[in-house]
Amino acid sequence: MKQDVETLLTNLRTDHRNLAMLLDLLQGETQRLESLEEPDYELVHDIMQYMTSYPDAVHHPREDLLYRHILTVRPDADENLRRVEADHDNIATLGVKLRDDIDSIAAGTFVKREVIIGELRSYRETLLTHMYWEERELFALADELQSDSDWSNIDLGGADDRDPLFGSRVDRKFRRLMAGIQQRIVWDNQQYFV
Numbered sequence: 001m002k003q004d005v006e007t008l009l010t011n012l013r014t015d016h017r018n019l020a021m022l023l024d025l026l027q028g029e030t031q032r033l034e035s036l037e038e039p040d041y042e043l044v045h046d047i048m049q050y051m052t053s054y055p056d057a058v059h060h061p062r063e064d065l066l067y068r069h070i071l072t073v074r075p076d077a078d079e080n081l082r083r084v085e086a087d088h089d090n091i092a093t094l095g096v097k098l099r100d101d102i103d104s105i106a107a108g109t110f111v112k113r114e115v116i117i118g119e120l121r122s123y124r125e126t127l128l129t130h131m132y133w134e135e136r137e138l139f140a141l142a143d144e145l146q147s148d149s150d151w152s153n154i155d156l157g158g159a160d161d162r163d164p165l166f167g168s169r170v171d172r173k174f175r176r177l178m179a180g181i182q183q184r185i186v187w188d189n190q191q192y193f194v
């Protein structure tokens with residue numbers, strides 16, 4: 001599937017605002033854990049279920065394609081941009097570990113509070129720092145290059161790109177999460193992020 005880079009960037013930036021809002025919810029649960037309160041593990045589970053599906057399977061691979069697309073016209077940008085793929089691997093690894101530990105707790109396994117707090121903090125900080133970097137470097141360069149009409153279409157392959165939570169239809173497995181989001185915040189995701 002070919003898409004113009006402008007639409008791709010708009011979609012990626014929308015994803016970032018959605019992800020930042022979810023990280024905000026994770027932060028609230030982290031603070032509850034730190035205050036020795038019982039966190040909403042169901043909410044954390046659902047968020048990590050989403051994080052390890054749509055962002056890891058669609059959002060990040062699209063940014064990898066954008067990075068490769070940039071290199072076709074600006075190979076010299078590689079030194080500055082090449083961390084993007086390693087960042088994505090790292091975020092996926094942290095996310096899966098956190099998701100699995102939350103699942104273990106749900107299954108009755110004891111996991112130390114400090115371990116979960118550390119994983120939550122590390123995941124949030126890593127993803128936020130990464131998204132800020134992308135907005136500042138990767139997306140900014142892509143914005144600049146759009147005036148080159150030969151470059152302005154990108155092949156995204158044929159993968160299913162539907163967002164199962166924030167897309168036009170909420171998937172059954174994310175309905176509880178959507179209800180939780182709507183219950184917790186006045187949903188104006190423009191207030192979130194960059």
Ligand SMILES: [Fe+2]
Pocket residue numbers: 059060063088130134
């Ligand atoms: Fe990314």
Ligand SMILES: [Fe+2]
Pocket residue numbers: 012016059060063131134
């Ligand atoms: Fe991103």
